[in-house]
Amino acid sequence: MRRIEIYIQNAPVNAPVKITINVMEDLFSEVKLYKTTDKDGNPTIVPGKAWYIYYYYRNPVTGLMEKKQDTWKINRYKTIAERTKAGNASVKAQLLLLQNGFNPFHAEGIPIVKDNFDFENYTVKDAITYALNNKAGELKTATIDDYTTRAGVFVEWCVNNGLDGLNVRELKEVHMIGFFNHLVAPDGRNLGMTSQDNYKRALSSLFGKLKKDKLIEKNIVDFETSKDEPLKNTPFTGPEVLKIKEYLLANDVQLYNYILFVIYEFLRPVEIVRLKAENINFKEKTLAVETKTSRKKTKKLISPVIEYLESINVDSLASGVHIFTNTGKFEIWDAKEKTKTDHFGNRFKKVKLALGFGKDYGIYSFRHTAALDLYKTFTKNGATHTEAVSKLMPIIGHSNEETTEKYLRDVGALLPKDYGEFYTLDF
Numbered sequence: 001m002r003r004i005e006i007y008i009q010n011a012p013v014n015a016p017v018k019i020t021i022n023v024m025e026d027l028f029s030e031v032k033l034y035k036t037t038d039k040d041g042n043p044t045i046v047p048g049k050a051w052y053i054y055y056y057y058r059n060p061v062t063g064l065m066e067k068k069q070d071t072w073k074i075n076r077y078k079t080i081a082e083r084t085k086a087g088n089a090s091v092k093a094q095l096l097l098l099q100n101g102f103n104p105f106h107a108e109g110i111p112i113v114k115d116n117f118d119f120e121n122y123t124v125k126d127a128i129t130y131a132l133n134n135k136a137g138e139l140k141t142a143t144i145d146d147y148t149t150r151a152g153v154f155v156e157w158c159v160n161n162g163l164d165g166l167n168v169r170e171l172k173e174v175h176m177i178g179f180f181n182h183l184v185a186p187d188g189r190n191l192g193m194t195s196q197d198n199y200k201r202a203l204s205s206l207f208g209k210l211k212k213d214k215l216i217e218k219n220i221v222d223f224e225t226s227k228d229e230p231l232k233n234t235p236f237t238g239p240e241v242l243k244i245k246e247y248l249l250a251n252d253v254q255l256y257n258y259i260l261f262v263i264y265e266f267l268r269p270v271e272i273v274r275l276k277a278e279n280i281n282f283k284e285k286t287l288a289v290e291t292k293t294s295r296k297k298t299k300k301l302i303s304p305v306i307e308y309l310e311s312i313n314v315d316s317l318a319s320g321v322h323i324f325t326n327t328g329k330f331e332i333w334d335a336k337e338k339t340k341t342d343h344f345g346n347r348f349k350k351v352k353l354a355l356g357f358g359k360d361y362g363i364y365s366f367r368h369t370a371a372l373d374l375y376k377t378f379t380k381n382g383a384t385h386t387e388a389v390s391k392l393m394p395i396i397g398h399s400n401e402e403t404t405e406k407y408l409r410d411v412g413a414l415l416p417k418d419y420g421e422f423y424t425l426d427f
């Protein structure tokens with residue numbers, strides 16, 4: 001991997017900011033067929049002059065591309081037409097191997113099964129490692145960390161049950177069912193159904209990769225498991241919000257400012273810990289944030305948030321520093337995103353404990369509270385339901401009104417009016 005370093009002079013900060021860009025490099029080149037030619041450049045068959053296929057592969061030690069070649073027994077064909085046909089087929093076969101992980105620098109390479117050049121002799125443990133390595137480039141760091149942890153629990157279970165050395169093709173659906181039962185069993189890991197489903201999502205993705213790359217014939221995690229209804233973050237009432245505000249201003253001002261971004265910008269906790277000074281555009285009164293879909297989304301700065309950013313002179317901060325850190329300082333916070341969100345989540349747990357809020361409440365509750373408050377205000381001021389949903393959709397950051405409708409139902413905004421007068425029952 002090459003690294004490009006760019007220095008930017010960011011006035012009024014005197015010291016230049018260094019940005020390092022990692023440039024991914026190809027592991028291998030195009031596979032080509034080499035033909036022996038005569039003096040006029042036409043293909044020819046000359047004794048002692050071999051045809052072969054060749055390509056370049058990056059040496060894992062030096063990082064340099066090195067030429068690799070193989071005759072693939074194509075020289076046994078005695079006509080130019082036959083040898084060309086066999087050579088082109090060999091090029092396709094070699095490319096297929098490279099695309100599926102073949103590394104010519106491995107001492108023994110990857111054995112080939114006669115049918116369709118499939119791989120053999122991958123143990124369960126090796127196959128999981130293969131899948132993690134090859135999914136890493138597709139997923140966010142937080143996601144691959146989560147997959148790695150859950151895959152580790154699965155491999156540990158396989159070790160304890162003598163399955164880790166089993167050929168991955170011999171692993172069956174019944175084994176996976178046994179693992180998922182172990183996750184929720186009282187004498188196992190004793191997890192809830194939601195946690196079990198999170199394991200299923202991670203392992204299904206990894207086994208899906210193995211199926212796609214032809215290491216297995218079927219994704220054996222593709223079966224039904226029981227699900228819990230996800231725990232909702234109950235919205236706070238108006239008096240409860242004031243109670244929390246007073247407590248935070250007296251005991252944890254940074255957490256108060258953190259929650260401002262949840263309420264007024266509708267940011268999720270992970271989006272807040274990603275915020276850097278460079279994401280704030282004071283001239284346009286906007287912020288740019290990386291969402292859970294990996295896209296940059298621009299949001300309008302709202303007055304309470306603007307006041308906070310002005311109070312910290314965000315324009316004078318170095319562009320790469322994080323706005324929220326575990327130290328309270330404006331600096332680069334080099335940690336995993338889960339570690340960051342857990343840090344602020346644990347701080348809010350202390351608030352809940354002090355004020356008597358239970359497990360149904362969390363930082364996400366403020367997002368639901370804000371949506372509920374805006375919806376009620378819009379309809380109170382004369383907006384129809386459809387108009388209120390249309391106004392809320394871009395504020396919350398949803399891509400369509402159907403998602404906003406469902407969200408409002410979940411947070412209790414669409415409760416029916418009192419319908420008691422319509423009953424004819426006398427009970």
